Each structure stands twice: as structure tokens, then as C-alpha cells.
Amino acid sequence: xxxxxxxxxxxxxxxxxxxxxxxxxxxxxxxxxxxxxxxxxxxxxxxxxxxxxxxxxxxxxxxxxxxxxxxxxxxxxxxxxxxxxxxxxxxxxxxxxxxxxxxxxxxxxxxxxxxxxxxxxxxxxxxxxxxxxxxxxxxxxxxxxxxxxxxxxxxxxxxxxxxxxxxxxxxxxxxxxxxxxxxxxxxxxxxxxxxxxxxxxxxxxxxxxxxxxxxxxxxxxxxxxxxxxxxxxxxxxxxxxxxxxxxxxxxxxx
Ligand SMILES: Nc1ncnc2c1ncn2[C@@H]1O[C@H](COP(=O)(O)OP(=O)(O)OP(=O)(O)O)[C@@H](O)[C@H]1O
Ligand SMILES: [Mg+2]
Numbered sequence: 001x002x003x004x005x006x007x008x009x010x011x012x013x014x015x016x017x018x019x020x021x022x023x024x025x026x027x028x029x030x031x032x033x034x035x036x037x038x039x040x041x042x043x044x045x046x047x048x049x050x051x052x053x054x055x056x057x058x059x060x061x062x063x064x065x066x067x068x069x070x071x072x073x074x075x076x077x078x079x080x081x082x083x084x085x086x087x088x089x090x091x092x093x094x095x096x097x098x099x100x101x102x103x104x105x106x107x108x109x110x111x112x113x114x115x116x117x118x119x120x121x122x123x124x125x126x127x128x129x130x131x132x133x134x135x136x137x138x139x140x141x142x143x144x145x146x147x148x149x150x151x152x153x154x155x156x157x158x159x160x161x162x163x164x165x166x167x168x169x170x171x172x173x174x175x176x177x178x179x180x181x182x183x184x185x186x187x188x189x190x191x192x193x194x195x196x197x198x199x200x201x202x203x204x205x206x207x208x209x210x211x212x213x214x215x216x217x218x219x220x221x222x223x224x225x226x227x228x229x230x231x232x233x234x235x236x237x238x239x240x241x242x243x244x245x246x247x248x249x250x251x252x253x254x
Pocket of ligand 1 (some may be wrong): 036040
């Protein structure tokens with residue numbers, strides 16, 4: 001179990017995170033949902049170990065890891081921009097982390113992951129020859145071969161749309177459940193958060209407004225901000241969809 005207790009973080013005199021208290025059970029998928037600047041990435045970086053909190057405590061399986069450096073925490077992140085190595089092909093990217101730690105995944109496990117993510121036909125391609133969704137899957141495979149104890153994803157689906165988005169969402173869920181992998185996803189899209197996760201955390205100006213199962217967030221939003229935020233975001237999507245249909249005719253999306 002991952003636990004954060006009374007985490008606080010300021011940059012200069014800007015208080016970015018306040019009174020952050022929550023826990024994530026093993027194998028659980030949670031989403032951190034909030035508008036731009038609400039502190040989502042900062043919170044992810046604190047869990048990963050890139051950023052030190054000003055005070056508070058992080059525990060993993062009851063051990064205090066607040067001061068444990070990133071490499072020793074054994075968590076891993078897929079960055080929003082994938083951060084793939086452009087000079088290596090897809091396969092070389094996937095196995096990159098195993099160069100120094102070859103025992104983490106067996107060759108069979110690597111091959112299984114490649115099939116699971118549907119990457120077999122793309123292995124020899126250079127990164128610039130891959131589509132956004134293929135890059136995202138390579139980034140996911142590269143992270144998963146290292147068998148992280150916690151998987152962190154910063155806006156994993158924001159650059160994708162339609163069918164690809166749905167299929168990667170499904171893969172993330174499948175992998176998390178199959179490997180019993182604790183997964184923390186940052187997003188600003190309520191639909192994504194509510195459909196993908198076991199629990200959703202709503203961050204507003206650096207505090208946790210609500211942390212609950214999707215069903216509870218929808219049926220019992222804790223305060224006006226949560227209701228407004230979710231409805232507004234969903235409404236924007238709905239009006240975008242409606243805008244595509246005009247009097248029964250499908251118009252070209254802009
Ligand atoms: N290294 C830093 N130095 C100074 N201020 C920072 C730093 N990192 C983040 N901030 C500030 O902290 C606040 C929260 O930033 P953060 O990146 O966590 O937001 P976010 O919720 O991830 O936003 P977005 O959805 O736009 O990615 C912002 O006001 C940002 O300007
Ligand atoms: Mg961010």
C-alpha cells in the first residue's frame with residue numbers, strides 16, 4: 001500500500017500542495033483529476049521521487065520512503081511526451097532499461113509484452129515512423145519490462161483520440177489487473193478518469209476535494225466545485241460532439 005501523509009509543497013511563496021492525505025491499495029488504479037495548474041504533476045513527481053515535499057511522509061508497504069531516492073523506490077513513469085530515444089528503434093527502446101538489469105524480465109516476458117501491446121510488426125521501426133498511439137504503447141512497454149512496483153502515467157491518453165484512445169485505455173486496465181500493478185494516472189479528462197479507475201481523486205488548487213469511487217463521485221459529488229468541474233468538462237465534450245452533427249448531417253470536424 002502507498003500512503004501519503006500531510007504532504008505540503010510550495011514553490012517560492014506559491015503553495016502548490018496542501019494537506020495531501022491518501023492511500024492507494026495494491027493493484028488499484030487511481031486517477032488524479034484536476035484543472036491545469038492544480039498540482040497534479042507535482043504530486044506525481046513527489047510520489048516518483050523527482051521532487052521532495054516540504055513536509056509530510058510517504059510510506060510504501062509501511063516503510064517510510066520519503067527520503068529514499070527515486071532509483072531505489074522502484075516506481076516508474078510514462079511521461080506525457082513519451083520521452084522515447086529517437087536514435088533507437090522501437091525494440092531497442094523497449095529493452096533499453098534491461099541493459100544494466102537483464103534479470104528483471106525474461107526474454108519470454110518481453111515477447112509476451114510486445115504481443116500484449118500489439119507491437120510485433122513495429123519493432124524495427126524508427127521512432128519517427130510510429131503513430132502517436134504506437135509511441136504510447138512503446139513507452140508503456142519500455143516501462144513495464146522494468147516491472148515497476150507502481151506505474152505512474154502523466155496524461156497517457158491526451159495526445160490520442162477515438163478508437164486508439166479506447167484501445168490503449170483498455171490495455172492499461174488489462175495490464176494493471178493482470179499484473180496486479182498499482183497504477184496512478186494523471187488526467188484532466190473526467191470521462192477518462194471515471195471510466196478507467198477504481199478510485200478518482202479530484203484536486204483543486206492543491207487540495208484533495210474528493211477521493212472516492214467513480215460511482216460516488218458521480219452520484220454524491222462532495223461540493224459545488226466537483227460538480228461544476230465534472231459537469232463542465234463533460235458538457236464541453238458533449239457540445240463538441242453535438243457540433244459535429246447539424247440537423248442530422250455530419251459535418252467535418254475542425
Ligand atoms: N519547478 C517548479 N518551480 C516553480 N513552480 C512550479 C514548478 N513546478 C510546478 N510549479 C507550479 O506549481 C503549480 C502546479 O503545477 P503542476 O505542474 O503540478 O500542475 P498540473 O496540475 O500538472 O497542471 P497541467 O494540467 O497544466 O499539467 C503551477 O502553478 C506551476 O506553475
Ligand atoms: Mg501536469
